[in-house]
Amino acid sequence: MELKKRFWNEYQKEIADDHYFYARSCIRQSFNPGAEAMFLNIMKDNLHKDIIDEANQHTCTGIGYHTDIVPFYTTATIMARLFSLMTEAGYKNYVPSCVTSFGLYVEVLETWKHDPETLEKTREYLYKACKREFELPENIAHSSDIIYKFRNELKKQMKYQLINKHTGQPLRGVEHVGCHYAKVFPAFGEGGAEFPYVLAGLIESWGGEVIDYPERRHCCGFGFRNYLVLTNRSYSVSNTYKKLESMEPYQPDFILTNCPGCNMFLDRWQYTIAETQHKTYDAEGKGIPVLSHEELAALLLGYDPWKIGLQMHQVQCESLMDKIGIAYNPDEKYADINGNQLTPPDKPDFLKI
C-alpha cells in the first residue's frame, strides 16, 4: 500500500489555495471571451478567492514559438515580462488560461532551473528591453487545475448536475485534455501524462460519466503550423476527424476541453467535416457540443448561458442544456448588452444549428 501511495504521489500536483495572478489566453479571449469572464466570476463570487486580471498583460508567444516563428529567448523574455507584472502586483501563484501557455511556461521555467545561465540572460534581456525585474512564480497551475481543486466546493453550489433529466441517467462526456497540459512535463499535470484526471474528475464529481474510447489521448489536431498554412490544414482536420470517428459509437452528449485551442478545433472542425463530408456525430445532425471547464462549471452553477457566451460556439449547446434541464431564453441569444437584437450569424449548409 505504502509503495502504491508513493507511486501515485508523482501523479498529483500542488495547487495554490488563494491569491492568483491570471494570465489570459489569446485564443480563448478572441473566440470564447465569456469563458474567461466566467472563470473570474467563479473565482471571485463563488469561491471568494483573490485573483488579479492584470490590464497590461500580453501574449505568451506560444503559437509563434510552436510554429518556429518566435525564438526561445524572445519567448522567455516576453514571459519574464508577464512574471514581472505578477511580481509588481505582489502575487506568487501564476494561473494561465491557456494550456499551450501553461506547457510553455513550464518549459521555460524548467529550462531556467536546469540551465541557470538562461535565466540570467533572460533577466538581462528583460532589463535592457524595459527596465523590469521579476521573481519566479512559487506555484503554477492551469485554470482547469484550480476548478479541479475546488470541484467539490463548486458542486455544493451547483443548480444542475450532469444528469439527463429525461432518463435520470448520467450524461456521457468525452474529456479532451490538451497535449501541452501534461504530455511534455508529466509532473506538472494532475494525473500525469498517462492518467490525466483534471477533466475526468470534473465530469465524475458533477454527476456525469466519462467515456473511454480508443483515440482518447490523441491530439485535437491544432498542431500550430499544421493550421497556419491553408494547405496544411488537412493534417489538422484529419486528426480531429479521427477522434470524432473514434468517439462516435459511444454517443457522447458533450466534449469537455481545458485548452482553448482544442476547444476551438474540436468545435469548428465539426462544421468543416459536416460541410465537406456531410457527416455529423449526433443523432440530430447538430454535432457534439464542446465546452471548456469554465463554461461547464458556470453552466451548472446556473449562470446565464448567453452570458457564458455559448452562442459563440460553432456547435450550439441547446441540446445539452435541454438534456440537463437548464432554462434559457432563446430571444436573448443574439441580444447585445443593452438587449438590442444583433444580426444572427449565417447558418451552415449542412450542420444544423
Add this chain to the structure above:
Amino acid sequence: MKDFGYSISKGRTLNYDNSDFSLKKTLEHDVVSYCRCIGCGACASTCSAAKFTDFSIFKCNMLFRNAKYDELEQELSKCMLCGKCTLVCPRGVNTRGMILEMRNLIEKNKNNNE
C-alpha cells in the same frame, strides 16, 4: 460539398469488430514461411514491378495483415510472379508463393461473400 482548399485523410484506423482476420490464419497454415517475415523490405526494394509502378510487396503484406482486402486485390494484380523477391529474402520467406496464395484466398473470400 464545400471546398475549403484542403482535404480530410480518412486515416488507417482498424476496427477489430468489423474486420475479418481469418484469411491470415489460413495463409499462415498454407505458406508457413510467411510467419517468418520481419518486415525488412528487402523484397520490395528488389522487385521489378515496383521499379515501374507504385507496387510494394511490403505494403501488400501490411494490407493483408490489416484485412484490407479490397485495396489489396488491386495491388496484388501488379505482381508478375517473377520470384526475384524470394531470392533476396533474408528469412527465406516464399514471397512468390505468398502472393499467389493471397490472390487465391481473396478470390475465394469474394466468392463466399457473394
